[in-house]
């Protein structure tokens with residue numbers, strides 16, 4: 001437990017000072033809690049003695065006592081307020097910082113990280129596990145440190161007047177510590193399984209929600225709901241089993257503390273009977289017995305959480321140690337925007353996809369990438385944006401290896417427009433401004449107009465303030481694509497990577513999208529995964545990707561003269577587009 005408290009203190013980092021000041025407040029607050037009890041017991045004892053005709057007590061002294069009690073109570077609240085102000089929000093502040101930090105880390109890791117690591121694990125770390133630390137970790141500090149400060153102070157108080165009663169209280173504390181040790185051990189045994197169950201539940205929930213449209217459209221339950229149900233059941237069973245395992249230890253802990261409180265009073269009473277203690281001191285012991293262990297009784301709830309915190313810390317540490325893809329990167333300023341691949345080989349999880357790929361794209365030209373599905377076109381684009389690092393060779397922009405850049409400084413130069421557009425659950429305005437957060441309203445509207453989306457946005461009831469569903473689900477595919485073009489337009493990056501819309505978009509939308517793209521690509525270096533013959537024919541250069549190799553390279557005219565994949569591809573496309581025209 002001490003080790004975990006040390007971890008939390010270390011985690012608190014620069015907030016540590018506030019913790020220490022809080023402990024100081026807690027220390028003074030405790031004395032202000034004990035003081036009134038001592039004074040009240042003294043006054044009551046003397047008043048009882050007085051009424052029984054024993055020693056006479058001055059009324060003035062009683063009033064002085066009363067004044068002292070009121071003052072100490074006020075001071076106690078002041079110190080308690082100070083302690084809460086200093087310590088209460090540390091967890092929330094630190095967890096918020098850490099979530100942002102983890103967000104930054106995730107932005108800088110290779111996309112391969114997400115396939116190699118369980119998404120549920122990452123999600124659980126940033127949500128439930130950090131919340132455990134944020135809420136329970138802080139509660140623990142409060143219960144354990146501040147609680148024991150109070151217990152020690154009160155035992156000292158009692159000890160000054162009646163040593164045997166103090167010893168009875170100490171015995172209770174020691175015995176309850178054994179029960180806490182049992183809780184800790186039990187927790188360490190069960191925490192990994194509970195963690196795993198929570199992570200599986202997060203992963204299953206994500207998969208289930210993501211696949212819900214498929215589940216509905218096929219009218220079947222599918223494997224995702226089964227996995228979700230199993231994860232819910234496993235999580236429930238593990239939680240119940242764990243809780244049952246804690247019950248005996250929790251009861252034992254409370255039994256020792258309550259027993260110690262009773263022992264404290266009985267010992268003091270015995271001392272009175274022996275003539276070693278006055279009545280007022282017995283009253284004091286009786287009053288203390290109600291409060292002495294109140295602050296540490298809830299430790300048993302928090303003790304098992306503390307050992308969970310150990311594994312939370314491990315998870316966070318593991319996340320923090322993720323390899324930044326741009327660890328050695330620097331802010332690079334480009335003065336030219338050509339792109340080149342030099343003997344690049346790359347694969348996912350040991351399976352090589354691109355084999356010794358070399359080509360160069362002069363700046364301000366358009367290069368169309370064509371090839372069969374799965375040949376490696378998107379992978380080439382992912383290497384330019386450094387979503388992944390090459391395993392052999394190099395990718396260069398403006399003569400600089402992409403590994404020389406930080407992710408931010410590289411991506412500043414690149415805009416991407418994909419077929420599967422992702423819009424954030426935010427207003428359309430903020431989704432467009434994502435390309436340039438500091439853009440003015442006029443700039444943002446100008447980009448939307450150029451991207452041919454101003455009119456449809458204005459036709460929405462809330463215009464630019466319309467909040468789109470997560471992923472942009474409340475808009476059509478064509479509308480989303482035009483918003484993403486407006487976003488890219490506003491960013492105004494010199495290199496543009498485009499995955500051209502395919503037949504999934506209707507002709508009117510396709511026309512609008514093409515017009516938007518023409519405005520976007522003006523005067524830029526364009527790399528386009530091309531599907532439309534028109535785009536391909538007009539490109540300055542065409543790369544034909546075949547099984548992860550550049551099979552052919554040249555202009556449309558040059559490639560049509562060769563008897564290769566390209567000519568075959570164009571013939572098939574011509575047939576397909578001809579068929580579509582005939583149909584419409």
Ligand SMILES: Nc1ncnc2c1ncn2[C@@H]1O[C@H](COP(=O)(O)OP(=O)(O)OP(=O)(O)O)[C@@H](O)[C@H]1O
Nearest residue numbers: 115348349353371372373374375376377378379380
């Ligand atoms: N994240 C990934 N992890 C593992 N394998 C992947 C990943 N992404 C793509 N692949 C594999 O790499 C190969 C090339 O994929 P890529 O997406 O680059 O092809 P493509 O030519 O763009 O295909 P399409 O035209 O269908 O989009 C495929 O066999 C694919 O299964």
